[in-house]
Amino acid sequence: MRLVIAKCSVDYIGRLTAHLPPAIRLIMVKSDGSVLVHSDTGGYKPLMWMTPPCRLSQTDGLWSVVNKGGEELQITVEEILHDTDHTLGIDPGLVKDGVEAHLQVLLAAAPHTLGEGYTLVRREYMTAIGPVDLLCKDAEGASVAVEIKRRGEIDGVEQLTRYLELLGRDPLLAPVRGIFAAQEIKPQARVLAEDRGIRCVVLDYNALRGVVKDELTLF
């Protein structure tokens, strides 16, 4: 990894065109060829960048980074204040926990948290337009399709609506009700869901994990 602190102006010509007037910035050149231009503020997003695969050519003060699609990053370097190169080696990956997939696993393990007497039919129940997160049966044996999101927004309700329409045509399942389950449900999504007779359930990740853990401990 090469780290350059330099006074430079930058131009991007690709999906859009953008320009940065001259200023002192960090230019990071990674070993895979990708280039990132960072300022001293603004969090994790670079001001400009080129993702791999791409190629850097350098003539005098003009650096040019080009990718396969013909997009180009032009860096005009006026003055270099710092320039070092470092060998980092390959990085072992990272381990995540707590995303939507995990919510689905937890809810599949504890379907009764959705309602008294609820049982799981299948996770990822496949339909012609994609898999429904959970298909359950309620205490009376009626079908319930469950859409799980971390953040429940309007498009999630639309998605569930499409599934319900399709599943409702299956005489073996019909009638099929819907549950929109999320850690957080936006007001507009809730209004739309309830207007369509879809029940909204707010999930508590830690509580759910506790419930499942307790049940595992019982056996």
Add this chain to the structure above:
Amino acid sequence: MRLVIAKCSVDYIGRLTAHLPPAIRLIMVKSDGSVLVHSDTGGYKPLMWMTPPCRLSQTDGLWSVVNKGGEELQITVEEILHDTDHTLGIDPGLVKDGVEAHLQVLLAAAPHTLGEGYTLVRREYMTAIGPVDLLCKDAEGASVAVEIKRRGEIDGVEQLTRYLELLGRDPLLAPVRGIFAAQEIKPQARVLAEDRGIRCVVLDYNALRGVVKDELTLF
């Protein structure tokens, strides 16, 4: 901006938990307090980060970055290979061109590219659920609502459908047809749109710019 190359392990405890085993990485500390941990590959996105506002405290080899929400980034530094500090100053902003807003301006200036005799009624025509990108009239004076996207996907069709449903109830406008215009339209979105009687139009940004430029030159 402080640049540290170090052998370190990193833990994030916040919206999710994640762990990075020891390896040599770049730790970037920006002047606004934000911290980015980058590996030598992978482009754009840091392996882990903390966005401002946040605070970095450092005791021996243990760095802790905490934000207001109680999220924490723990960096265990085993060995420092490089450590420099740089003054960058504030960065002048960047100038963009070519995004959705520009497509809308161009199409508003050349509505006839959507169809012979098409005229513009209004850009950002306001409805109860938000503004329609363009409201036009066709050669016969019938209303046409236009949704513009850079990439046309299924949720854009859903959005336009909601607008059409609402606009269709207005006796001054009804009946209202729909056009889904994008630089690129995904197959599933096209199928859904056409199934609902919505016409799909693929936009050529450069051609559109040329048309508008030519027309401006005429006057």
Add this chain to the structure above:
DNA sequence: GTATGCATTTCGTCA
């Protein structure tokens, strides 16, 4: 401040 939609989204997964 909250909600909404865009992004050079990036990034993963799965068919």
Add this chain to the structure above:
DNA sequence: TGACGAAGTGCATAC
């Protein structure tokens, strides 16, 4: 490889 959905999305803007 392409399409589709999630993201510790981030970010600007309208309300």
